[in-house]
Each structure stands twice: as structure tokens, then as C-alpha cells.
Amino acid sequence: MKTIIDHNPHIALSDLKELFRLSEGSASFTANGVQYTIVFSLEEQICVFLWEYNGKKKQEKIELRKEPSNLGQGYVWYFVCPCTRRKCRKLFLDGNIIASRYAFNHVYSIQMENKPNIFFRKLGKLDDPRKKYGKPLYRGKITLYGKKIQKYRKRQQIINENIGKYIPSFMFKTKKNI
Structure with missing residues (x-):
């Protein structure tokens, strides 16, 4: 082993x-x-x-x-x-x-991780792609880093709009459902 x-x-x-x-x-x-x-x-x-x-x-x-x-x-x-x-x-x-x-x-320990552990480890990194020293614009033009942030924000917007389709309504405990 x-x-x-x-x-x-x-x-x-x-x-x-x-x-x-x-x-x-x-x-x-x-x-x-x-x-x-x-x-x-x-x-x-x-x-x-x-x-x-x-x-x-x-x-x-x-x-x-x-x-x-x-x-x-x-x-x-x-x-x-x-x-x-x-x-x-x-x-x-x-x-x-x-x-x-x-x-x-x-x-190395990272080589022994199973798929769920990898998913949850990466989940924390997906919170916000902004870096301390990253610049989304340089001389008025969008940088590769800026494109990455835009792509991330579009994905987040689509998820937020479609969240009701993918998660059943009984999961949300609102006054309407009770």
C-alpha cells in the first residue's frame, strides 16, 4: 500500500x-x-x-x-x-x-481523493473568482481575467434564474407552501 x-x-x-x-x-x-x-x-x-x-x-x-x-x-x-x-x-x-x-x-493526499471530495473542495473555490491583484480592464480593453469573471457572473445569473426549475418547491419553506 x-x-x-x-x-x-x-x-x-x-x-x-x-x-x-x-x-x-x-x-x-x-x-x-x-x-x-x-x-x-x-x-x-x-x-x-x-x-x-x-x-x-x-x-x-x-x-x-x-x-x-x-x-x-x-x-x-x-x-x-x-x-x-x-x-x-x-x-x-x-x-x-x-x-x-x-x-x-x-x-500525495490530493491523489487519494474521491470524486465527491474533489467536488466539495473545488466548491469553495467557486465562490468568487476575483483575485487581489487581478485587473478586469487594461487601457479600456477587457483582459482574459475580466472575461473569466464575466463568464462566471453569467453562469451565476443563469443558475439564479433557473433555480426554481431544478429544486422542487417543497424544499423552500415559505408561508405560501405551509
Whole structure:
């Protein structure tokens, strides 16, 4: 059976940057009741995780890789997964191993939803399509975003006009029906 990876503890490089900004050389954190200690060396481009799981002391050396940024300025750091040897920015911590998402038989929670759950999740998003920074008009012309809002409002108007046809009158408890 596939595990839902959304709920697994993980550590990202941005988390490590924050940990090492606060402490020098090594840092500790707890995930799912397991105490992890990390020793970090940029010169050797290595990161060592130390932890104890089911009474056994474990150690995992994770290689770090530095690549030029796609923006042309600076570098981007990546973990190299010890299981798959793929570069990644996030490692998942399963008390027994530390690996990237590709090493696990996993799915995301949204992939496990059935049709009614998807419908109700999307229903809340249909309330109003307006965005904080969206502009319906630009230089007097309607934008694609504006067309989307117009289409939404027309659909709402049609639904409001025809609601009596689709919902039986006994559903509405008015003084006439009582």
C-alpha cells in the first residue's frame, strides 16, 4: 500500500539554512519523536545525520551539490539522495532511512481523493473568482481575467434564474407552501 507522503516529516535546505544561522557546526531537531543531530560541512560538501531509532544508533552521510543558479547569479545547493542519487531540495525522514520522495512508494493526499471530495473542495473555490491583484480592464480593453469573471457572473445569473426549475418547491419553506 502506498503511503501518503504529505504527513511524513521532512527537512528542506531552507530549514537547514535557518538552523545553522542560529547555531554553528551542528544542529538538532525532533521529528516523530526521533531526535536528529546534523553536522554540516560546506568545505567537504557533506551533511551527516545522526539519530537513534528502535534502540539502534544510525548515521547517514548526505552529499551536497552546488550548481550555478538559472538566474545567472550565485549558486543553488542540493542534497544528493543516498538511495536514488538524485538531486533534491527536500529529504523525508522515515525513522529508518533518510531519502528523497523518489525512494518511497508514495502518493500525495490530493491523489487519494474521491470524486465527491474533489467536488466539495473545488466548491469553495467557486465562490468568487476575483483575485487581489487581478485587473478586469487594461487601457479600456477587457483582459482574459475580466472575461473569466464575466463568464462566471453569467453562469451565476443563469443558475439564479433557473433555480426554481431544478429544486422542487417543497424544499423552500415559505408561508405560501405551509
